[in-house]
Amino acid sequence: MQPRRLTLALAAACVLSLPASAGTVEVLHWWTSGGEAKSAAELKKMIEAKGHTWKDFAVAGGGGDNAMTVLKTRVVSGNPPVAAQVKGPAIQEWAAEGVLANLDGVSATEKWDTLLPPVVANVMKYKGHYVAVPVNVHRVNWMWANPEVFKKAGVQPPKTWDEFPAVAEKLQKAGFIPVAHGGQPWQDNTVFESIALGVGGADYYNKAFVKLDPAAINSATTIKAFDTLRMVRKYMDKDMPGRDWNLATSMVINGKAAMQFMGDWAKGEFAAAGKKPGTDYLCLAAPGTANAFTFNIDSFIVFAQKNKDLKATSDFASTVLSTPFQEVFNQNKGSVPVRLGHDMSKFDDCAKKSAADFVASNKSGGLVPSFAHQMAQPSAAQGAIQDVVSSFMNSNMSSKDAVAKLLAAAKKR
Amino acid sequence: MADYQQSLQAKLIRFGIYAVLVLMALWYLAPLYVMLSTSFKTLDEIRAGNLLSLPGTFSLDAWSAAWSTACTGVECGGMKSYFANSLKMMIPAVLISTLVGAFNGYILSMWRFKGSDMFFMALLIGTFLPFQVVILPMAQVLGWLQLENSTGRLVLVHVIYGLQFTTLFFRNYYVTVPGELVKAARIDGAGFFRIFFKILLPISVPTIMVCLIWQTTQIWNDYLFGVVFSSGEGQPMTVALNNLVNTSTGVKQYNVDMAAAIIAALPTLLVYMVGGKYFVRGLTAGAVKG
């Protein structure tokens, strides 16, 4: 007994003397609004419990545009933060600049390879090494519907894009706006992405929008996707340009509009208005995408530090992936945990459905990255494609011209 | 009779002037009305969709939230803690850039030398460089200077990029001042500094006010430099405001946003009210000169 106690005491002493190797964890993020900020505050608490100091570095705006500007200046001046919220292929671009640290140590001890679905792990790795840690999984191909409105118009929510026009027509006749939408480029792209997935399926989606294969882009399927977008556009109201997504959600909540295509963060808006999933609003997969899942994963890249000390960095990464943090954070944010096999009993029905579909689509191959949310393409191509979709939505461009422009945009690297 | 007609005409003209001024004022006030009425509404009322109507129930919750509990990151302390940061950076930056600008304007108008006009032009052309371009090289330079302090960095940057305007204002005012005034003083044996402080500065009140108004507004409202060159607890007000307002996937609280924006604008509004008075005093100074 005695020796064991001694070891314990020693271990305790080691833990207590940790501050020697503890550091300041400065994290650049853009979670500044109510629920998100509270989630981030949990992270701060947990990091501090490990003996580190949290230095908050929040920069909101433009879905991270402002934060990226700030991050670049910090890196140029030779003073990068420990971690920064960067997602998708941009992780590879940052790694290629040679400024990131790798998380080999912590990822090996915690067996990240078995913890994360391979599709997700690949995004976090650069040349086989983890350089980023994922936080959550947002599903983008949702359709938020007001059941009351559908009932009044005497129709069921559409399950495919082919039956969509008939349903929308009836909704319109009954005096409702069929689709609530905000005419901002990223929202246009969110709708287009769900349409492309529903019209062409996951295989086509992967080829055309992830691998950017010219043959797949230059196909009848892409033309059909644009035709469908043109059709859906007809069922949006004329006041949509520039509207914020949450005002569009309000239209569904108030029963002015029937449905909205938006990621699962829309849930927060319903919850804030005191609405319950299943009764006051429905979370359905966008038409034709029931077996697919477009993911939008927030993640943190970690930077190589001047003092080469990785202790704070790996503690940070390990905390982000830990079960307690995943539980609290994702309940606040409307997303689902990125860890496979997480206990979902405390989450709402939409989140449960999302988590189940995440696992199922991972097996069936229907799990695809969302390009509207910078998960699938290099930033230059993503921007150019967004430009094409946005100008298509706001002009009389023919689907054929749009495909030609899309081809050119996809070549941007 | 003619007198009577004339005074009637004068009255009509004055009525017309007031009518135009009031109409203009209404146009300027429209967005403020929207912001104020929104800030007193509850979120439910905003969600119901009548964005331009008067608030149905009058609530001050948004104001107290904006001041002390709204989240601007991991911290949820509202705007109150950022006021000091902005003030600490703004006051020195405004004073330094105004004083240096006044000297520059004085030199570029009264003490022209070979190349001084060229320099003035070069200074003005530089203003058309978009600030976004400046960020990266400036970060590099500040890195070399080892200037770690947020306030120090922001004062330096704001002085550098405010000088063209203060210089422009003062120079363009001083060229209208009769040269004889300075010549006479020089014959009396007054030197460079004496002429500036004794003769020119006292008659520069309106221009000083214009500079103060311009620089205060620019520096207080600057977001780009503020977000890039400050860190953590040194962040100015605008960065906090932006964090509070600008969320992409979070729930938007328009009432809190509007209240926060008005709170953030109070110091500049104060400068306008106080500064404006001195425009009028400037008139008296000008009359004395005449």
Next chain:
Amino acid sequence: MTASRQGAPGFSLSRLADVILPKLVLAPTVLACLVGFYVFIGWTAWLSFTESRLLPRYEWAGFVQYVELFGNERWWGAMQNLGIFGGLFILVSLALGLLMAVLLDQKIRFEGAIRTLYLYPMALSFIVTGTAWKWILNPGLGLEKMAHDWGFTGVTFDWIINPDFAIYTVVIAGVWQSSGFVMALFLAGLRGVDDSIIKAAQMDGASLPTIYTRIIIPSLRPVFLSAFMILAHIAVKSFDLVMALTGGGPGFATDLPSIFMYQHGFTRGQLGLGAASAMMMLFTACAVVMPLLYSELRRERRG
């Protein structure tokens, strides 16, 4: 100028001070301008000839970025928008600012209050005022809806959602924000005009409008220059305004070069292209402003 050519006969310590002091006092500004503008412009110019992506790289790559830029439809659309926006914004702000200053100069009661009212838009951050304007201009929420609610169902005001007119709503909001400051500039100028000249003209029987158009306004020439420079620089750099109001939309109807530059340079990891567009913005601004400045300075020296 005269001082430096005086030479030996009048030489004294104070004369020497008069020659050196002005240059000495100006020196910090010269240094700041040199580094803060011209070295940085050089740096940007260099980047525009490289293949820089996320972060600066310095290997020479020739004119690729310019070729890319000139072949980019969005860029030309943005330049065209800048032309429309810049021209109207400057003209309307100058006209309105001058008008308000002249009217306010007529010994108006409550001048202080009115003046502050005209100035306050500048104090508000456009991040939020943009939202207010967006609601006012949106046909489903703002003025049009209000008119319809009052029974004027024939009224349409849908500029902000109409790609052909959206740019004019940016002008409206821009003028709203900046014209007050232009008013302040002119008011300060008016307050500096010598009263005795005006009194003399009045003695000669000149009417008030004549005094303004013939005597006072021409004497405000330097103020026009200040105001023009300020407005032109706001127009070229307009960013927050457009982002908050229309986000460049509908489509790209209100896209501006500054937005193009920021998005490519910072958001999309095409720093080289962003640098090239910044250089083109600078050239364009120079082409417009240089001749004006040059003639103005020459005029002053002659006059």
